Amino acid sequence: MSSLELYSPTDLNDALRFLEHDGKNAAVIASGTDLLPRMRRRQISPSILVDISSFTEDLRYIRQSDGTIRLGALTTVTDLLETPMFYGKLSIIREAATLFGAPQVRNVATVGGNICSAASSEDMIPVFMALDAKLKLASARGERTVPLKDFVVGKRQTAMKPVEILTEVSFSPPQGHSWTAYEKLGRRNMLILAMVNEALSLALEDDLQTIHSARLALNRVSGKIPALAVKTSNFLEGKRVTDQTIAEAQKVLASELSLTSDFRGSGEYRTEVAQVYLRRLVERCTRQIGGPS
Amino acid sequence: MAKRAITINVNGTEHPVQVDAPDRLIDALRDQLDLRSVKEGCSTGDCGICAVLVDGELVNSCLMLAAQCDGRRVTTLEGLLEDQTMKRMQGSFIANNAAQCGFCTPAMLMASWDLARHSAEPSSEEIKVAISGILCRCTGYYQIIDSIREGCEKGGR
Numbered sequence: 001m002s003s004l005e006l007y008s009p010t011d012l013n014d015a016l017r018f019l020e021h022d023g024k025n026a027a028v029i030a031s032g033t034d035l036l037p038r039m040r041r042r043q044i045s046p047s048i049l050v051d052i053s054s055f056t057e058d059l060r061y062i063r064q065s066d067g068t069i070r071l072g073a074l075t076t077v078t079d080l081l082e083t084p085m086f087y088g089k090l091s092i093i094r095e096a097a098t099l100f101g102a103p104q105v106r107n108v109a110t111v112g113g114n115i116c117s118a119a120s121s122e123d124m125i126p127v128f129m130a131l132d133a134k135l136k137l138a139s140a141r142g143e144r145t146v147p148l149k150d151f152v153v154g155k156r157q158t159a160m161k162p163v164e165i166l167t168e169v170s171f172s173p174p175q176g177h178s179w180t181a182y183e184k185l186g187r188r189n190m191l192i193l194a195m196v197n198e199a200l201s202l203a204l205e206d207d208l209q210t211i212h213s214a215r216l217a218l219n220r221v222s223g224k225i226p227a228l229a230v231k232t233s234n235f236l237e238g239k240r241v242t243d244q245t246i247a248e249a250q251k252v253l254a255s256e257l258s259l260t261s262d263f264r265g266s267g268e269y270r271t272e273v274a275q276v277y278l279r280r281l282v283e284r285c286t287r288q289i290g291g292p293s
Numbered sequence: 294m295a296k297r298a299i300t301i302n303v304n305g306t307e308h309p310v311q312v313d314a315p316d317r318l319i320d321a322l323r324d325q326l327d328l329r330s331v332k333e334g335c336s337t338g339d340c341g342i343c344a345v346l347v348d349g350e351l352v353n354s355c356l357m358l359a360a361q362c363d364g365r366r367v368t369t370l371e372g373l374l375e376d377q378t379m380k381r382m383q384g385s386f387i388a389n390n391a392a393q394c395g396f397c398t399p400a401m402l403m404a405s406w407d408l409a410r411h412s413a414e415p416s417s418e419e420i421k422v423a424i425s426g427i428l429c430r431c432t433g434y435y436q437i438i439d440s441i442r443e444g445c446e447k448g449g450r
Contacts, residue, residue, distance in 0.1 A: 004314045004315045005314050006297070006314035006358065006360055008360065008363075029358070029361075031356070031357070032356055032357060032358060032361070033338055033353075033356045036317070036337075036338075036355075036356050036357075036358075037336075037337035037338055037356070040336055040337060041337070049314065049358075051358070051360070051361060053361050054361075078350075101338075101426065102341065102425045102426025102427075103351055103404070103407075103422070103423060103425070103426055104341060104344050104351040104352050104353050104404075104426045105338060105353065105356075105426060107350040107351055107352055108350070108352050108356070108357070189425075190421075190422070190425035190426070191339070191341075191425055191426050
């Protein structure tokens with residue numbers, strides 16, 4: 001890290017201008033809980049860091065208006081835990097935040113940073129995918145919005161351009177007879193990266209028997225990138241919630257997943273766990289909604 | 294590469310320090326301000342023994358750049374030695390033999406103090422969560438958990 005430089009912009013526009021003109025081999029740093037260890041392991045070696053951590057007035061907020069919940073990119077994981085909004089139907093966010101790192105990491109780690117890190121162990125990506133979240137990306141030339149489901153394009157690679165900064169995550173809370181749930185497996189309960197994490201947003205029809213909509217997301221679906229399990233989600237829609245439906249959906253999920261092995265676990269084991277979690281998630285959501293159990 | 298002049302309020306005193314871009318908070322605290330209760334373990338956020346308070350929140354000082362703390366308030370164990378809650382917690386650690394090698398003890402005390410501020414009578418589960426980011430390399434967790442329970446205001450009954 002000897003030749004590293006640091007730029008502390010005065011505001012977001014200054015940061016964006018800097019990236020536009022001098023951003024070659026720059027990295028944006030928020031809390032640094034992921035970036036600094038990766039630099040230390042020499043997995044990345046930016047020549048300049050652009051520090052946006054002080055923009056909390058502009059980028060650290062949780063707001064709800066017009067049926068949309070908006071999280072500023074610098075919202076910390078502890079902020080998520082302290083928000084009454086994330087009980088009930090949106091408890092998926094609380095569940096994931098509870099299992100995220102440890103207190104001294106949660107106190108600084110940001111929602112935006114977790115998403116931009118784009119590893120297959122990030123806790124928040126499957127959660128926000130299940131919620132069909134959208135990301136606001138700013139650059140000196142303007143803003144654009146991309147769906148999170150299209151954001152992660154490869155291992156640690158995103159659709160974000162080097163001149164852009166993620167400023168906001170937004171989503172609509174689930175409507176109707178709906179619930180959300182999250183499961184995570186690591187080698188221990190706390191301060192661990194996920195081997196498997198899986199998030200579901202489920203809505204039932206008025207009969208409380210039939211699945212109206214399902215969005216299932218995992219940290220890995222094919223290869224090492226988080227994604228929606230589209231086939232499994234589609235399979236569930238329109239089906240009655242029965243043991244048989246869940247068993248069939250587990251098979252669909254197993255065929256949809258194409259997982260490789262690494263030091264955290266084998267592809268076979270991950271697939272097995274993902275199927276078990278699918279049952280748990282469907283059953284937990286259904287029970288909360290008041291459907292068949 | 295030019296050094297950057299910043300000011301960090303450490304344990305109640307404003308300290309002007311000169312830092313390089315890659316310097317982390319732990320580097321400024323240990324090497325420039327000689328605060329050796331802040332230990333360096335894994336340097337990657339996995340062991341938590343560098344924990345300090347920044348603006349009142351527990352953080353790993355190895356995962357924060359010193360320059361990011363310009364104008365902020367940092368508290369280390371040295372700054373809490375006269376604090377009544379900390380004194381009670383330290384006494385409890387001593388009484389329960391909670392320090393074996395002692396390497397994690399300052400961070401455990403910081404996390405305990407942070408917990409004690411928020412909860413007078415924490416459950417075992419709350420205590421475990423509070424110290425979940427700190428690795429005791431001797432694995433003496435039960436003594437530590439007992440110490441924290443007794444060190445909290447209403448836990449000693």
